Amino acid sequence: MSASAERSEAGFRLADPVGLDESHRMLREQVRRFVEKEIVPHADAWEREGKIPRALFRRMGDLGFLGMQHEEASGGTEMGAMASVIFGEELSRSGFGGVTSSVTVHTDMSACHITRVGTPEQKAKWLPDLISGRKVCAIGVTEAGAGSDVAGIRTRAVRDGDHWVINGTKMFITNAVYGDLLILAARTSGPETGARGLSLFIVPTDTPGFKVAAKLEKHGWLCSDTAELVFEDMRVPAQNMLGEENRGFYAIMRGFEHERLMIGSFCSGESSRALELTLDYVRTRRAFGKTLWEQQVVRQKLAELASRVALIRALTYQTAATLDAGRPASIETAMIKSVGPEILHDVVHGCLQLHGGTGYMRGTPIERMARDARILRIGGGATEVMLEEVAKRI
Known part of the structure; x- marks a missing residue:
């Protein structure tokens, strides 16, 4: 075999960094095989449909891919940042950014907040379904007037007895159309407090007052669902506050x-x-x-x-x-x-x-x-x- 043909067959793959252990190498091979067999052959159809089948999340949950950022007590594997990088890299090699976006928003950008700052009760209630892929998670921070400027968030939560009443909007939220759970950032004190007045909430997407205002059509990432959300007098139980008040x-x-x-x-x-x-x-x-x-x-x-x-x-x-x-x-x-x-x-x-x-x-x-x-x-x-x-x- 010529050197050129051998290189083409091998593909463009740089050597793994020093320090990866056997679990990392096994993870890479497992994700790579999964991508080649269960994503690449189907993702063009997902692009046309504008959605990813729920079965993909469940299959990834079965294989342990959704729990790497979660503790073992909740059903995760606690594999750390290196494992997430390997996971993201191999997903991205599929060439379908929409799949990578939807999956990693679930695994690495939303559900992980529950593991980091959630109470034992919150972890027990929500993480098993998220780690198994039975439920899909989103993160709601960005607003039309507050993207990189997180301190500019205007969505407001006001305490009313044993609930918080939330009003406001979110924009460009991945997994918001077909997802089940939203980690929501809202202001729980006056606007003069800036970044010091934000809190996080766990919000099921079937909560009354939660509305998908529009499924957004994007330039790319066509198979990942992205939405504008509106919250109208949405009542969220006080026990759904995630972490400390005003520390979000x-x-x-x-x-x-x-x-x-x-x-x-x-x-x-x-x-x-x-x-x-x-x-x-x-x-x-x-x-x-x-x-x-x-x-x-x-x-x-x-x-x-x-x-x-x-x-x-x-x-x-x-x-x-x-x-x-x-x-x-x-x-x-x-x-x-x-x-x-x-x-x-x-x-x-x-x-x-x-x-x-x-x-x-x-x-x-x-x-x-x-x-x-x-x-x-x-x-x-x-x-x-x-x-x-x-x-x-x-």
């Missing part, structure tokens, strides 16, 4: 740190898949009497892109190791979020360019991936905001 901002910030780490894994996985597809393409596509791979400018462009993928991947894995060691990594996660999506954008659009007209056609993986990649420069903190977060810390 700190839980949200901790969640953002993990979310930014996960976005690094998305950038690594999807970029790697884009390079793999493009390497296969340029080795067979001929122009001017030779393959594109034999054109020096093409080889060097791909070499540059591959090197940038290796950089964001290394930073992401190193940051995961730092967090698993119990050390702070807020500047590293901000760096990941500020540069990772920019690298991903450059990689997928550079790869689309090398596919020529074919890459611009709907139905080709690289075209879909280019659309899916765009949101990561906005969601979870726009690049410009994240650069300011880095600047404040240096």
Whole structure:
């Protein structure tokens, strides 16, 4: 077998970082097989339908994929940040950002708040169904006027006896249309308190007063459901407050740190898949009497892109190791979020360019991936905001 054919068969896969143990390697292989057999063959249909079947969550729950951020007492496996990075990277290699988004919002951005700050009673009530995939979770922080500026949240919760009455709206909420549970951020004191006046609540989506105002049509991530929500005199039991009153901002910030780490894994996985597809393409596509791979400018462009993928991947894995060691990594996660999506954008659009007209056609993986990649420069903190977060810390 030629070196070129051998490389194509192997795909673009960088060596695993030093320090991964056997459980990490087994997890990668298991998720990779799952993606190849149970996501990739079906996800085009999910894109057309605009939803992911509930059976996918249940199957992932059966395999233990939904419990890695949860403690063993609740049915989880407590595998830590490194396992989440591996999980996110392999999901992203599917090339379907919508699947990755919906699943990881459930596993790493919403349900994990219950494990971090929930009471024993809340954990016992909600986590078994979330870890098994019988229920799907969402996180409700963003509003039309409060995205990266969390302190600007206006959704208001007012205590009324043994309930909180909540009024307000949320925007761009993943899993809100077909999900079962929302971790909701609301203001529980006056607007003058800013970030110090926010609290979290566990809200079942069938609560009276909870309304999906609109299922939003997006540029990419077509199979993940995204919605605008409205809360009208929605009564939530007091025991559904998650964590301490007026301390929700700190839980949200901790969640953002993990979310930014996960976005690094998305950038690594999807970029790697884009390079793999493009390497296969340029080795067979001929122009001017030779393959594109034999054109020096093409080889060097791909070499540059591959090197940038290796950089964001290394930073992401190193940051995961730092967090698993119990050390702070807020500047590293901000760096990941500020540069990772920019690298991903450059990689997928550079790869689309090398596919020529074919890459611009709907139905080709690289075209879909280019659309899916765009949101990561906005969601979870726009690049410009994240650069300011880095600047404040240096």
